[in-house]
Amino acid sequence: MKALRAVSVANTVVMLAAVLWGAWVTSSESGDGCGASWPLCKGTFMPEWDYAAIVEFGHRVVSALAGLFSIVVLIWVLRALPAAVRLKRLAFGTVFFVVLQGALGAAAVLWPQPDLVMALHFGFSLLCFTFALLVTVALGEAVREDRPAAPPAPGEAAPAEAVDPGLRTIIWGTAVYTYLVIYLGAYVRHIGASLACMGWPLCNGELWPTLYGPVGANFAHRLGAALGVLLVLRLWWAVRQSGRRDLRRGASWALAFMLAQVASGALFPLGYLNLLTQLLHTTCISGFWAVLSYLCYRTLPAHPAAVAVSA
Secondary structure, three states, X not given: OHHHHHHHHHHHHHHHHHHHHHHHHHHOOOOXXXXXXXXXXXXXXXXXXXXXXXXHHHHHHHHHHHHHHHHHHHHHHHHHOOOOHHHHHHHHHHHHHHHHHHHHHHHHHHOOOOHHHHHHHHHHHHHHHHHHHHHHHHHHHHHHHOOOOOOOOOOOOOOOOOOOHHHHHHHHHHHHHHHHHHHHHHHHHHOOOOOOOOOOOOEOOEOOOOOOHHHHXXXXXXXXXXXXXXXXXXXXXXXXXXXXXXXXXXXXXXXXXXXXXXXXXXXXXXXXXXXXXXXXHHHHHHHHHHHHHHHHHHOOOOOOOOOOOOO
């Protein structure tokens, strides 16, 4: 079990690297670094390298490594934990989204796609990372089931205690909404509208600018992020009323990542749009989404895991 979890942790790390590397490709405008050639780069495995080719081909290599790890984890889970239904679904989900992401990336190279479609690439990358992370979390739970459980502290609910339906709705609703805001942010980046609104919190010196074109997309993303902060604050407050320490800890991390994400995004219109700040913004988004996905996972009904492992 420990060996399987170690491979799953490695897969999660590689998935996060693929997300950040993909942001590097977009931010540096290196998407055409390998020309109209896939999976080769400029028609060969070892072309004459330049910056764009190195960045683009490096992303392909990391993504391929993530796919390989995902397949290994899936096969291992199927063989070692055949009765762990939820774990198998998470492992299947990881492979599914890795394949989908790869197919979308290949299509973008061979048949240029509109920005609305290209923005999905980042969203699918986050889902790949999320599923890989949740596989690691589920394996950690299976390991802990082998050990004597410590009693919960006075006034605290056990981690497996059912979550109130209203609280579950708040957590999942926040996740769905913020995923849409993340997609809108990816769209803003793909159309090159990150600097369409200069200044912060005003947009080009206006409280309510013209809502069309790049300015409209950028301002809509700002409004969406502002509402997202309010929703996360509501989530944090609702979770604080519960007795689940795991949910309270996760909600605190979600709020911290959300505030860091807003702060990093505010650096762009203040004149600090560069590769470092864009990667920082992507890191904050990835951390926020990972914690929010963990909260969603923890609201699912208790599901006994199979721990009879042949490893």
